[in-house]
Amino acid sequence: MNTPAVHCQQIHRHFGDGDTRVHVLRGIDFTAASGQITFLAGPSGCGKTTLISVIAGLLQPSSGSISLFGRDLASMPPDDAVRLRRKDIGFVFQQYHLIPALSVAENVAVPLLAASMKRRDALDQASTILDQLGLGDRLHQPPARLSGGQQQRVALARALVHQPRLVICDEPTAALDHETGHRVMELLAASAVHPDRAVLVVSHDNRIFHFADAIAHMDDGIITSIDHPNSSAAA
Amino acid sequence: MLRSDRAKCTAMILAVTFSVFLMQNQCAILASLYRMMTAQIDDVTDAPLWVMEPDTRCFEQAKPVKDGALERVRSRSGVAWAVPLLKIDTMARSDSGLLCTVTVMGVDEASMVGLPSRFRIGQPGGIRPAGTCAVDPGGYAQLFPGEPVHFPRRIRILDESLILTGMTEASAPFTGFPILHCSRATALRLNKAENRTATFIIGDFTPGANRDAVCQNITAATGLSAMDRSGFGEMARRFYNNQGVPRLFWITIAIGLLTGTAITAQTFSMFVREHTKQLAVCRVMGVTKARIIAMVLCQGLFVLSIGCAFGTGLAALTTRAAASEPFLRGIVLPPQVAAGTCAALAAITIAAITIMARRIALMDPAIVFRS
Numbered sequence: 288m289n290t291p292a293v294h295c296q297q298i299h300r301h302f303g304d305g306d307t308r309v310h311v312l313r314g315i316d317f318t319a320a321s322g323q324i325t326f327l328a329g330p331s332g333c334g335k336t337t338l339i340s341v342i343a344g345l346l347q348p349s350s351g352s353i354s355l356f357g358r359d360l361a362s363m364p365p366d367d368a369v370r371l372r373r374k375d376i377g378f379v380f381q382q383y384h385l386i387p388a389l390s391v392a393e394n395v396a397v398p399l400l401a402a403s404m405k406r407r408d409a410l411d412q413a414s415t416i417l418d419q420l421g422l423g424d425r426l427h428q429p430p431a432r433l434s435g436g437q438q439q440r441v442a443l444a445r446a447l448v449h450q451p452r453l454v455i456c457d458e459p460t461a462a463l464d465h466e467t468g469h470r471v472m473e474l475l476a477a478s479a480v481h482p483d484r485a486v487l488v489v490s491h492d493n494r495i496f497h498f499a500d501a502i503a504h505m506d507d508g509i510i511t512s513i514d515h516p517n518s519s520a521a522a
Numbered sequence: 523m524l525r526s527d528r529a530k531c532t533a534m535i536l537a538v539t540f541s542v543f544l545m546q547n548q549c550a551i552l553a554s555l556y557r558m559m560t561a562q563i564d565d566v567t568d569a570p571l572w573v574m575e576p577d578t579r580c581f582e583q584a585k586p587v588k589d590g591a592l593e594r595v596r597s598r599s600g601v602a603w604a605v606p607l608l609k610i611d612t613m614a615r616s617d618s619g620l621l622c623t624v625t626v627m628g629v630d631e632a633s634m635v636g637l638p639s640r641f642r643i644g645q646p647g648g649i650r651p652a653g654t655c656a657v658d659p660g661g662y663a664q665l666f667p668g669e670p671v672h673f674p675r676r677i678r679i680l681d682e683s684l685i686l687t688g689m690t691e692a693s694a695p696f697t698g699f700p701i702l703h704c705s706r707a708t709a710l711r712l713n714k715a716e717n718r719t720a721t722f723i724i725g726d727f728t729p730g731a732n733r734d735a736v737c738q739n740i741t742a743a744t745g746l747s748a749m750d751r752s753g754f755g756e757m758a759r760r761f762y763n764n765q766g767v768p769r770l771f772w773i774t775i776a777i778g779l780l781t782g783t784a785i786t787a788q789t790f791s792m793f794v795r796e797h798t799k800q801l802a803v804c805r806v807m808g809v810t811k812a813r814i815i816a817m818v819l820c821q822g823l824f825v826l827s828i829g830c831a832f833g834t835g836l837a838a839l840t841t842r843a844a845a846s847e848p849f850l851r852g853i854v855l856p857p858q859v860a861a862g863t864c865a866a867l868a869a870i871t872i873a874a875i876t877i878m879a880r881r882i883a884l885m886d887p888a889i890v891f892r893s
Binding site for chain 1: 799800803804806807808809810813886887888890891892
């Protein structure tokens, strides 16, 4: 059985007080297992972004418990949460969020530099993973010179370079055309999935759902259902 | 991050450059004006005691002392020695016919006290003969514009002919007029408007004498104002301060500081606001707040350093260019002014960045998940 990397129990999160109080997460029970790609799907405003912010330790839940690799995140001091993010979580964003002033290799090296690795070693490690993702010839270029698909591959390299145990992808194909998005997902499935790593993808693009091992459907702040498309196909 | 936004980076560097230049230029002029206010007092290094009429406010606006004052000053206890110094403002005509207002300083022939400490060309003894004098470098350029420096040269003052025998290292005066140093006997021949024979009595205190007490003693006995060199300089600066000119310079300096502060702080604020997402990405990836703030601070200091270097360079160039102009030759850029203005702008920039740092600290990193 796969180890749960993320385990959420009765997560509630609200914003504001009194009349302006908005209850965004209304008792989320959710698990993402290592070695699998878990999708979090649902319409805009259903609370997906808030949930991944809570899972990433960027937001504290109003109530409920959440554990990452067996460690209770809700009671974790903020500095420990930063260290956990730096070491164990990789991020892929919808708009890539590459730093334009840095070269492709430097962008990928950011998580390693943040962990105080020596610059040369960090750049070497970044070059290796960029080679693996087919961008070995773009190391010194600024990200602005790359296509959308290439930029997302750089973002993927940045998310994986420090060998995290959880990769969080926020709408990784939303800014890409279908074909490029499909290729990025293939690359994600091929390079990110690892027995010791969970991959959590937030998406409402049902054309890529077949990459999922599990799909948690969200609506109005709760998980409404969980599908396992690959198991049902096998059955 | 800032380097990638060349337009903003350039705007910030230009803002700092302009601000530093404006402040340094105006500070340099102001500092030089302050020095010029007391230039002729400071040039007389061998006479620390100055005695003058009570109505005298500064070197340029001095009323001649009454005859007999010299002996009365010399007779006071605590006065080691005292000699007269005659100052006249008059018109000179060069051999090419150029008319120019000049300040003539007649020094005691025997002691030659009252001369600047150094001569660029010639010797102090060269002005001892009647009808000779020495001119300062700026004065020579005004009397003989564009002509090579050579001596002797002839000028006329009223109906008297004078031979220039050398060039002193007299400091640039506040008035900008040429400074001619000659013997008092020569100066007396040029002094047609007044029948007084001295403008100041200058001298020295006996060793160990209480300077304040000696000055009070002289004032009580003679009715003249007596003070040491620094006291006279201070009185002159106070007088000029009340004339309003320094205030105008302070206003310009303040404008430079405000402009630099406003542009730099505003551009930095815009920069941080526009790059909030990039900074948030760094936070999400585990870069600490302190490190991000240090990163922004480094970029601010980078802009500041380049701007200060350009601004100081520009101010130094204009000051250097001004030094070759006879009327502007006293203007210099003191290192303290350069360092002080850069430090002032650095303090303001760091304060602006600190305010921005607070914004970064309060930033919600989860914004990276919002498109």
